[in-house]
Amino acid sequence: MTRVGVVVFPGSNCDRDTLRGLELAGAEAVPLWHEQGDLDGSAAVVLPGGFAYGDYLRAGVIARFSPVMRAVAAFAGEGGLVLGICNGFQVLAEAGLVPGALLRNRGLRFLGRDVRISAERLDTPFTRLVGGGQPLRMPIAHGEGCYFAEEATLDELERDGQVLFRYVRENGTRAGVEQDAANPNGSLRAIAGVLNARGNVAGLMPHPERASDALLGSDDGLPILRSLVEAAARADHAGTVLVGAR
Amino acid sequence: MSRFRFAVNVAPKPGILDPQGRAVEGSLGHLGVEGVSAVRVGRRIELTVEAADLDAASAVVERLGRELFSNPLIESFEVEPR
Amino acid sequence: MSRFRFAVNVAPKPGILDPQGRAVEGSLGHLGVEGVSAVRVGRRIELTVEAADLDAASAVVERLGRELFSNPLIESFEVEPR
Amino acid sequence: MIVAERPAVPEVPVHRALGLTDGELDAIRDRLGRDPNDLELAMFSVMWSEHCSYKSSRPLLRTLPTRGEGVVAGPGENAGVVSIGDGLAIAFKIESHNHPSAVEPYQGAATGVGGILRDIFTMGARPIAVLDALRFGDPSDARTRHLVDGVVRGVGGYGNCVGVPTVGGELVFDPSYGDNPLVNVMAIGLLEERKLTRAAAPGPGNLAVLFGSATGRDGIGGASVLASATFGDADGSKRPSVQVGDPFAEKLLIEASLELIDAGLVEGLQDLGAAGITCAVSETADRAGTGILVDLDAIPRREPGMAPFEVMISESQERMLAIVRPDRLDAVAAVCARWGLPCAVIGLVTSDGDIAVIEGGLTTAGAPRDGARELARVPARALTSDAIVHNRLAAPPEHRRLAPAPGAPVAASDQLPERGMDPGAVLLALLGSPNLASRRAVFEQYDSTVQASTITGPGHGAAVIRVAGTKALVASTDGNAGVSAADPWLGAAMSVAEATRNVAITGARPLGVTNCLNFGDPTKPDAFWQLSEAVRGLGDACRALGLPVTGGNVSLYNESARGRIAPTPEIGVVGLLDDIALALGPAFAHDGDAILLIGEVGPGLEGSEYARIAGVAPEDGPPALDLELERRLQAFVREAAARGLLESAQDVSGGGFAVALAEAAMWGRLGAQVRLHVSGSPAVDLFGESPSRLVVSAIMRHAPATELLARQHGLHVERIGTVGGDRLVVELAGAGATGAAEERGSRVADSIDVSIADLERGWEHGLPRALGWDPAISSTEGR
Ligand SMILES: Nc1ncnc2c1ncn2[C@@H]1O[C@H](COP(=O)(O)OP(=O)(O)O)[C@@H](O)[C@H]1O
Numbered sequence A: 001m002t003r004v005g006v007v008v009f010p011g012s013n014c015d016r017d018t019l020r021g022l023e024l025a026g027a028e029a030v031p032l033w034h035e036q037g038d039l040d041g042s043a044a045v046v047l048p049g050g051f052a053y054g055d056y057l058r059a060g061v062i063a064r065f066s067p068v069m070r071a072v073a074a075f076a077g078e079g080g081l082v083l084g085i086c087n088g089f090q091v092l093a094e095a096g097l098v099p100g101a102l103l104r105n106r107g108l109r110f111l112g113r114d115v116r117i118s119a120e121r122l123d124t125p126f127t128r129l130v131g132g133g134q135p136l137r138m139p140i141a142h143g144e145g146c147y148f149a150e151e152a153t154l155d156e157l158e159r160d161g162q163v164l165f166r167y168v169r170e171n172g173t174r175a176g177v178e179q180d181a182a183n184p185n186g187s188l189r190a191i192a193g194v195l196n197a198r199g200n201v202a203g204l205m206p207h208p209e210r211a212s213d214a215l216l217g218s219d220d221g222l223p224i225l226r227s228l229v230e231a232a233a234r235a236d237h238a239g240t241v242l243v244g245a246r
Numbered sequence B, C: 001m002s003r004f005r006f007a008v009n010v011a012p013k014p015g016i017l018d019p020q021g022r023a024v025e026g027s028l029g030h031l032g033v034e035g036v037s038a039v040r041v042g043r044r045i046e047l048t049v050e051a052a053d054l055d056a057a058s059a060v061v062e063r064l065g066r067e068l069f070s071n072p073l074i075e076s077f078e079v080e081p082r
Numbered sequence D: 001m002i003v004a005e006r007p008a009v010p011e012v013p014v015h016r017a018l019g020l021t022d023g024e025l026d027a028i029r030d031r032l033g034r035d036p037n038d039l040e041l042a043m044f045s046v047m048w049s050e051h052c053s054y055k056s057s058r059p060l061l062r063t064l065p066t067r068g069e070g071v072v073a074g075p076g077e078n079a080g081v082v083s084i085g086d087g088l089a090i091a092f093k094i095e096s097h098n099h100p101s102a103v104e105p106y107q108g109a110a111t112g113v114g115g116i117l118r119d120i121f122t123m124g125a126r127p128i129a130v131l132d133a134l135r136f137g138d139p140s141d142a143r144t145r146h147l148v149d150g151v152v153r154g155v156g157g158y159g160n161c162v163g164v165p166t167v168g169g170e171l172v173f174d175p176s177y178g179d180n181p182l183v184n185v186m187a188i189g190l191l192e193e194r195k196l197t198r199a200a201a202p203g204p205g206n207l208a209v210l211f212g213s214a215t216g217r218d219g220i221g222g223a224s225v226l227a228s229a230t231f232g233d234a235d236g237s238k239r240p241s242v243q244v245g246d247p248f249a250e251k252l253l254i255e256a257s258l259e260l261i262d263a264g265l266v267e268g269l270q271d272l273g274a275a276g277i278t279c280a281v282s283e284t285a286d287r288a289g290t291g292i293l294v295d296l297d298a299i300p301r302r303e304p305g306m307a308p309f310e311v312m313i314s315e316s317q318e319r320m321l322a323i324v325r326p327d328r329l330d331a332v333a334a335v336c337a338r339w340g341l342p343c344a345v346i347g348l349v350t351s352d353g354d355i356a357v358i359e360g361g362l363t364t365a366g367a368p369r370d371g372a373r374e375l376a377r378v379p380a381r382a383l384t385s386d387a388i389v390h391n392r393l394a395a396p397p398e399h400r401r402l403a404p405a406p407g408a409p410v411a412a413s414d415q416l417p418e419r420g421m422d423p424g425a426v427l428l429a430l431l432g433s434p435n436l437a438s439r440r441a442v443f444e445q446y447d448s449t450v451q452a453s454t455i456t457g458p459g460h461g462a463a464v465i466r467v468a469g470t471k472a473l474v475a476s477t478d479g480n481a482g483v484s485a486a487d488p489w490l491g492a493a494m495s496v497a498e499a500t501r502n503v504a505i506t507g508a509r510p511l512g513v514t515n516c517l518n519f520g521d522p523t524k525p526d527a528f529w530q531l532s533e534a535v536r537g538l539g540d541a542c543r544a545l546g547l548p549v550t551g552g553n554v555s556l557y558n559e560s561a562r563g564r565i566a567p568t569p570e571i572g573v574v575g576l577l578d579d580i581a582l583a584l585g586p587a588f589a590h591d592g593d594a595i596l597l598i599g600e601v602g603p604g605l606e607g608s609e610y611a612r613i614a615g616v617a618p619e620d621g622p623p624a625l626d627l628e629l630e631r632r633l634q635a636f637v638r639e640a641a642a643r644g645l646l647e648s649a650q651d652v653s654g655g656g657f658a659v660a661l662a663e664a665a666m667w668g669r670l671g672a673q674v675r676l677h678v679s680g681s682p683a684v685d686l687f688g689e690s691p692s693r694l695v696v697s698a699i700m701r702h703a704p705a706t707e708l709l710a711r712q713h714g715l716h717v718e719r720i721g722t723v724g725g726d727r728l729v730v731e732l733a734g735a736g737a738t739g740a741a742e743e744r745g746s747r748v749a750d751s752i753d754v755s756i757a758d759l760e761r762g763w764e765h766g767l768p769r770a771l772g773w774d775p776a777i778s779s780t781e782g783r
C-alpha cells in the first residue's frame, strides 16, 4: 500500500480526519511528528488543517520553521507530492512552497460553511480522478483564507496553469470576488487552490477530508485524496512524477 | 485644516497573559535564535487625521485609541506622532 | 552581554487589501469621528535581546522581522530600538 | 467566579472583605478548632464561594434523580458519563461563564469554552462537540450588539482553534438579560469506559504534578484585598480582572492529557478552574480521603513576586493537576515535554487528610526541608464536601412576573400583527423575529465540521454526530425564559420536555440530562423560590421521562441595577441513535407525502414568541404541560422512526404550529397544503406554544400505520394535509376560524398563503438585520 504522511504540528486539528480520509482513499496513512527530520519513506505528504502554533502572529508562519518542514521542502524540491489543506495551505504559502498569501477573510470573521469549487486542471496528481462536470461541494472553516498575490503573479499563475481550484456558484459559474457568497473569503480571482510552478505541490482552503463520506453530506473530496494516493503510488515505483506546468 | 499622521501602538497590559508572545518565544529555538525574551505581540494602527492643529488631531487619535483600537481591560495603548 | 529592547512594526504593504483598516474607517461614522483617513492596521512586536552589543542585537531583530514577524509578500517592517 | 474588585476598606475585617460572613468565619473556626490565618481565609473564601461550594443550591440539587441505567458517573465528578455500549461512553456537561462574559465578552466566552472542555477531557474523554446557549438583551441595543459580537467571536476563537466542532446551541433575546448576558456552554466527549479517569488523589506517597501554563495573577480580583490589607501592596494594576484564554495551550493540554491516560500513567487527573490549585488539590484529596502537601516554591510562575495566596487561588487558564506514582514521573514528564508543556511536581499525597502549604521546599523524600515554613494547613473536607451549606428562605412573589413587557425586542419584525390581520404576515414576522430567525449568521462563525463526524450541524434542530460504526450521538440545549418567568416549575419542566423532544424526534433515545441553573441572588427569598421551583420542575420532568440528571452547574447573582434576569434553567440532553440510517430530520422530504399533526393544542399564550412580538402580556397564563403525555409522544416518535414510518418529524416549540410547519417546509424547500381544524382561537392554534406536539410527514402508504401507532400511544392525531408545491397554504376550519373568534380577542382569522421563497427570505435575514450586521463588520478585536 502507498504510504502517505500527514504532518502533525502542535495545534494541527485535522490530522486525524486527514489520516482517515487518506485511508478511505486507499493509502497507508502515517502521522509525521513536527520534530522529525525525515518523512518515514512517505510517497506523498499532506499538511493538514488546524491552528498550528495557534496561528499566532500569522497563520502558518511559526509552523514553517518546524524541523519536519525542512524535510518537506527538500522532498518537494525533488518533485515529491505535497498537499496542504487549509492551515496546511497557509503553511506552504508562508514557506514559499506555493505562490501567494492567505489574508484574513474580507468579512473579518471566521467562516465555516459548505462551498463549491471546480478544478481548473484535471491532469494534475491532485485532480486526475476528479473528473469534470459538477462542482465539488465541501466545507471551508477558516478565518484567513483570502487568497492574495500581486496582479502580475496572478496573471502568471493563470498563464502557467497554476490555478488549481476556484470557488464557483451552484450552477458552476466562477464566483465573483467581493460580496459573493460563493467566494466567502473574497479570494482574488476566486482562487481556492494553487499549484507550485513544477506542479508537485498544491494547497487549497476547503477540506476534502471532511467531504469523504456521503453520510456526512458529501464525498466530493474523496477524488482529490484518491488522485493524490494514486499519483503517489506511481511515484513509489517510477520515481517522482513531474507534472510540468502548461 | 492640515493633515497629521499618527501611529497607535496597542500592547497587552503587563500581567496579562500574551499567548502570541509565548508562542513566538517557544518557536525561536527552531530558528536557531537565542537570547530573546519578554516578547509581547500587539497591534499597530497607522492613520491620518485632518484637523485644525496637532492638539485637535491628537485628541481624535487619543479617543480612537481608547474607544476603538484598544480593549482597556487587557490592553494599553500609546499614541505616536509620525 | 547586555540587554536591548526593540519594537518591530509590521504594516500591510501599500496596495495590499487591508480589510481591518477599511473596517475601522467604516466604523468611524458610528463614533461621530471625521477627518480620519489612510488607516492601516498592522502588528507591533516588542522584545528584549541579549547580545554583545547593539549591532549584534539589531542583527537578530532584523532577521526575526524578515523571517518571522513579516511576510515580505504582503507586509513591510521597521525595527525601532526602545 | 469572582470578577469585581472589592475596595479594601481598612475597617472591614479581612474575612468580610473576602466575601465571607461572620457566620461563615465561625463555621471555619469550628472546622479548624482555631482562627484561620489570611492564606487559609483566602483558600476558604474561594472554596466556599457559591461557585465552588454550591452552598445555597446543594440542598435542592440533592432532590434530583441521578441514577439510571447506563449512568457511569453522575454529579460530583467533573462531568456526567453515560454508557453507549461496545465499551464506549459519553461524558457531557453544561457550564456558565456569565459574569466574565459581561465584563469582557470575547475572553469571557473563550475561557468558558476552555473550562468546560477541561471538565470533559479530565475524565479521559476526547471532546467531540460543543453547544453554546446564549442569552442577551435587546438586539437593537448597542451594548447587546457589542456583547453578541464578542461572545460569538470568543466561542469560535477558542472552539475552532482546539478543533472541537460547535454543533448547536441557543440564541435568545430578552430584555431581562440586557446587563447580564448568559453564556452557557455544553461540551460532549467520547471515551472508552475502561479509560474513565477519576479526579482523585489516591495513594499517599504519590506525586501531585502540575502541567500546562504557568501560574499568573489571573482571577484573584476579589481576594486581592489581601494584598493591600495584609501585604501593603495596593497596586491592583498587576492583577488582571480579565483572564485571557490560550486555545493553543488547551489543544496541547487535551492531547497530552489523553496520552497520559491512554498510557495509564496517572492515578488521577483534575483540571484547574475556579479557585485554581486550592480547588484542585482539596477536591482530589477529599475524593480519595487523602491529603496533599503543596510545595509552594515548586509552582511555575508567570510573574515575579507573587504572594502565596495569589499562587494558591490563581485561576490562570490551561492548567491540569495529575496524581502520579513516583516511578512513573519520568514517563509523565516525557509526555508533557513532547507536547511542549511545562510540568512540575508541586506536592505530595499524604495520609493526614490535610491540605498543607509549605514554603521553603521539600526534600526528595517529600519531607519539608529544614527552614521550610508551613503557611497553611486545612482539612481537605473542610474546603470541599464539608463546606458550609445555607438553607435559604424561599417565598413566592406576591404577584408573579408576566410575559415580557411591551417593547420587547421586535426591531426585526416589520409590523406587529393587527387585529384580524392576515396570519401569513404574522408568520413572516415571527420567522423574521430575533428569537426565531435563522442563526446562520452566528453559527457560521463556528467550525461545525472539524473531526469529520458531523451528520447534522447547527441550524435544523438537534445536532447529530457519528460516534462509532452506525451509532450517532444526538444533542440539544433548550431553555424557556418566557415561561420560567411566569412559572419556574413549568419553565424548567418544559425545557426538559423540549430538549428531550428535540433529541427524540431524530429517532434517538435520550440518555441523560445536564443543566445550568441561571438565577438571581439566593439570599432574596423570591429569587430562591424561583431556583427551588425550577429544580423541582427539573426533577419532576426527569423522573417522568425516566432520565437521570448526571451533572450541571449553578450560576447565581445574575442581577444588575436594572433588575434580575428571567429565571433560566438551561437544559442539555444527549441521546443515542443506534442506526444512523434511521435518523429522522425535521424537513419535508417529497411531494405528495401526508402531513400529520400529533398531539393537541392547549390554551395559553403567555411567554410565547407571539405574545412577545405582539407586545402583549396575555393574562391567560402559559400553556400547561402533561409530562405523561410528553413521555408517550416521545415513545411514539422513536418507535415510528425505528419502524421507518416517517419521512420527517419536527416539534412544535417557539412560534407554535405555524412556525414548525414553515420550518419543515423551508428546510425541505417544499410547499404544503394544510387544513387546520381550529378549536379555540386561531392565534392559539397557529402560534400558541403548548408543548407535546409534532408535525410529521409520511409517504401516503405509511400514513394509516402512523395514525394507528399514534392512537396506540394514546395520542391525538390528525391528518392535516400534503407536502407539495412552492407555497405554504394553511386553511383554517371550524368554529374558531369564524369572526366569532375575533370577538373573543383572536388576532387572526384568514388563511395563510405564502411562498416558500418569502418564508426563507424572512427567516434568513431576520438575525443579521436585528443585530445590524453587514458583510463588512467593523472590529479589530479578536482574531
Ligand atoms: N448560539 C448558537 N450556536 C450554535 N447553534 C445554534 C445557536 N443558537 C441556535 N443554534 C441552532 O439553531 C437551531 C435553532 O435553535 P432552536 O430554535 O433552539 O432549535 P429548536 O427549536 O430545535 O430547539 C438549532 O439547530 C440550534 O442548535
Ligand SMILES: [Mg+2]
Pocket (backbone or CB within 6 Å): D170, D477, D478, D479, D498, D653
Ligand atoms: Mg429550542
